[in-house]
Amino acid sequence: MTMTEATMVRVYLAEGQNQLEPLIKRLHDWEKVRGVTVFRGISGFGPSGEVHASRIVDMSLDLPVVVEFFDAPDKVASILEHLNNEFSPGHIVSWTVYMNTGGDN
Amino acid sequence: MTMTEATMVRVYLAEGQNQLEPLIKRLHDWEKVRGVTVFRGISGFGPSGEVHASRIVDMSLDLPVVVEFFDAPDKVASILEHLNNEFSPGHIVSWTVYMNTGGDN
Amino acid sequence: MTMTEATMVRVYLAEGQNQLEPLIKRLHDWEKVRGVTVFRGISGFGPSGEVHASRIVDMSLDLPVVVEFFDAPDKVASILEHLNNEFSPGHIVSWTVYMNTGGDN
Numbered sequence: 001m002t003m004t005e006a007t008m009v010r011v012y013l014a015e016g017q018n019q020l021e022p023l024i025k026r027l028h029d030w031e032k033v034r035g036v037t038v039f040r041g042i043s044g045f046g047p048s049g050e051v052h053a054s055r056i057v058d059m060s061l062d063l064p065v066v067v068e069f070f071d072a073p074d075k076v077a078s079i080l081e082h083l084n085n086e087f088s089p090g091h092i093v094s095w096t097v098y099m100n101t102g103g104d105n
Numbered sequence: 106m107t108m109t110e111a112t113m114v115r116v117y118l119a120e121g122q123n124q125l126e127p128l129i130k131r132l133h134d135w136e137k138v139r140g141v142t143v144f145r146g147i148s149g150f151g152p153s154g155e156v157h158a159s160r161i162v163d164m165s166l167d168l169p170v171v172v173e174f175f176d177a178p179d180k181v182a183s184i185l186e187h188l189n190n191e192f193s194p195g196h197i198v199s200w201t202v203y204m205n206t207g208g209d210n
Numbered sequence: 211m212t213m214t215e216a217t218m219v220r221v222y223l224a225e226g227q228n229q230l231e232p233l234i235k236r237l238h239d240w241e242k243v244r245g246v247t248v249f250r251g252i253s254g255f256g257p258s259g260e261v262h263a264s265r266i267v268d269m270s271l272d273l274p275v276v277v278e279f280f281d282a283p284d285k286v287a288s289i290l291e292h293l294n295n296e297f298s299p300g301h302i303v304s305w306t307v308y309m310n311t312g313g314d315n
Contacts, residue, residue, distance in 0.1 A: 003294065008303060012142065028255055034300050037222065037254040037274045042170075044142040045133055064142045065252075070303055084108065084205035090139050092205040093113060093175055100294035100302040117247065147275075149247040150238055169247045189213065189310035195244050198218060198280055198307040 003098040007076035011067040011083065012091045015040065019087075020065055027069060031079050036069040047090060070097060108203040112181035116172040116188065117196045120145065124192075125170055132174060136184050141174040152195060175202060213308040217286035221277040221293065222301045225250065229297075230275055237279060241289050246279040257300060280307060 013019045020038070027033050044064035045051045070076070076094065083092055118124045125143070132138050149169035150156045175181070181199065188197055223229045230248070237243050254274035255261045280286070286304065293302055 003290075003304075006303065008305070012140065024253065024261075028259065028261065032259075035222065035254065035256040037251040037276060039144060039249060039276075040252045041142040042145045043129065044140065046140040049133065049137075051129075051133065066142060066144075080108075080205070087205060089206050090204055093111065093202040094108075095113070095200065095202040095305065097303040097305040099300055100290070100297060101299045117245065144249060146247040147250045148234065149245065151245040154238065154242075156234075156238065171247060171249075185213075185310070192310060194311050195280075195309055197310040198216065199213075200218070200305065200307040 002101045004101050005073060006070045006097050006099040007073045007094050008070040008097045009068065009076060009080065009083075009092065009094045011087060012046070013065045013067065014046070014062055015065050016062045020067070023067055023083075027067075027079075031075075033069045033071045033075070033079070036067060039066045039068065040064070041066065047088075070099065107206045109206050110178060111175045111202050111204040112178045112199050113175040113202045114173065114181060114185065114188075114197065114199045116192060117151070118170045118172065119151070119167055120170050121167045125172070128172055128188075132172075132184070136180075138174045138176045138180070138184070141172060144171045144173065145169070146171065152193075175204065212311045214311050215283060216280045216307050216309040217283045217304050218280040218307045219278065219286060219290065219293075219302065219304045221297060222256070223275045223277065224256070224272055225275050226272045230277070233277055233293075237277075237289075241285075243279045243281045243285070243289070246277060249276045249278065250274070251276065257298075280309065 011023065024036060024038065027036050041064035043051065080092070080094060116128065129141060129143065132141050146169035148156065185197070185199060221233065234246060234248065237246050251274035253261065290304060
C-alpha cells in the first residue's frame, strides 16, 4: 500500500454571497487542483451568530456551503497564500492527510 | 500567511433522535463557538449495523446528520469534556487543523 | 474525558459509477466498520477537470459522493490495503482523529 502526504482544505461560505463560483473557477481553471467537492449544509451559523437554516434546502440562498479540496502540500500552501487573505478569519481550515496512490509500487 | 491552530470536531447523529436542536442551541447560545455547520448524509449506518438511507432525502427522519465545528484548542477541549459523555462512544471525533487568520500580520 | 485514536477515511466517488453500493456493502457486511456516513456534494470536479453539478440535486446521477468512516487504526489500515488499490489515485484520504469513548473511565 502506497500513500502520499497531501493537504486537505475546507473553505466555509454562505450560499448567497457569490463567493462560490469565483472560488471554484479559480481552483479549476487557474490553480488546477486535483479535485474539488462542494457540500451544502442544512443549517449553520458563523461568527455573526445568525443561524442559517432551511426546511426546503434547495430553495434557500443563505445556507452554509463548504468547498473541499486536497493536493500536494506545496501546491496547497501556495493556494492558501492567496485564499487566506481573501476570506474572513476562521473561514478556511487545513490539515495533513494521506492520499492513496492507487498501486503497490 | 498567518494561520493558527484549532480543533475540528464532528458529531454524528441520526436525524430522528432529537439530539440536533439541543446540541446546536448549546453550541450557539452557551458555548458560543465561532461557527457550526450541519450536514445531512444521504445514507449511513452506525454501530447497530442498521442502514439508514432514503431516496427522498428531505422527507426522511432517520438520516445521518453531522454537526461540524472548530475553535481554539482550549475552548474545544472544554466543550468536549461535556459532549464526550453525552454522546455514545464513537459518535464524536476531533483533530487538529490550521485556521486562516485573514491577514499577513 | 477519555478519547482513543482512530483513523478517519474519506472515499470520493461519482454517483453514476456504481461504486457506491458495493463499497457500502463491503464496509457493512465484510469489514464491519463501526459506522459509515455517505454525503452527496452539490458540485465538484475530479482529475479529469470535468465539472459535475446540478441544480436539481436529487435527479442527477453524476454528482460527487463521499463515503466517510472511521475505526481503530489497525482495522482501517487493513481495509485501506484493499481499497487503495481498488480506487484511482487521489480518491481516498485518511488521517488520525480522536474518538470519544463515552465515559470518564
